[in-house]
Amino acid sequence: MNAGSGDRDADSREQVIAQVLSRAGRTFTLWRVGKSTGIADTAREAVRLARQQEGIVVAAGGDGTINTVAQEVLGTGCPFGVLPQGTFNYFGRSHGIPLDTAEAVETLVRGRLRLVQVGLVNDKVFLVNGSVGLYPRILEKREAHKQIFGRTRLVALLSALVTMLTPPPQLVLTLHGGDNPSMLHISTLLVENNPLQLEEVGLHESDAVQKGELAAVAVKAKGVWQMLGGLALAAMRRLRDSEKVVSFPFVQLTVRPLRRRRIKVATDGEVNWQVPPLVFKAVPHGLLLIVPDHEGEGKGEP
Structure with a gap:
């Protein structure tokens, strides 16, 4: 406990x-x-x-x-x-x-x-989600704010809002999930293993998760206003309507950050350093x- x-x-x-x-x-x-x-x-x-x-x-x-x-x-x-x-x-x-x-x-x-x-990212378990980019930074700031102001949902939400006002530089990732790799310029990549979290923001991939697949959610928003716009759509369960969000289901996905020897990865709220490439995959049972x-x-x- x-x-x-x-x-x-x-x-x-x-x-x-x-x-x-x-x-x-x-x-x-x-x-x-x-x-x-x-x-x-x-x-x-x-x-x-x-x-x-x-x-x-x-x-x-x-x-x-x-x-x-x-x-x-x-x-x-x-x-x-x-x-x-x-x-x-x-x-x-x-x-x-x-x-x-x-x-x-x-x-x-x-x-x-x-x-x-x-879910696994390399050899690290995640039950809810794994992520790189802005989201690990939000989690680190949230933990610091919780220690000062208390462990409540309101503190967590306000902490995320404050952190998003100064978003980090964009990440350049190469994704290998099929025959044709793709390159994305993103602020954060979230890999979901939790249908409830996907439902709460209005993404249809909730139907695929927990059935042998995970869901990738790439946020391409730049700047404060685009980030806040995405946050507003998520609050209304309409994140699927954002032009700055790409989401898709997969069984295994390899992520290669451009010119990075190691990268911060968050798994279920805990942040750690990992060495690329990052291999996300589902372990169904x-x-x-x-x-x-x-x-x-x-x-x-x-």
């Missing part, structure tokens, strides 16, 4: 988790991590114990925390559970997992297993996720 995720008291969340699991007669070990730098090491230990005891590994936190734990779970065969406790919680919401902590823990006890798709069992409600505990 990332004690720094969300805006609720970590002690209260921990108490709720313990109460629900104890009432259900489930044994568990809860690691409370105060800094994101310790999550990966703790997750590896959780995976080791889960494999020994035929248990499950659960991530409690925002999408970044869930991403870090999923990175360690991927390929181990361990069932994976999430307790969404972040700002936007796109991963949990897209799979119907309750945002209320007690209800989410009940899902761990009474839910069912579903194979869900994972990557994680065995515990989701609500609506069909089995009222039939008793499995």
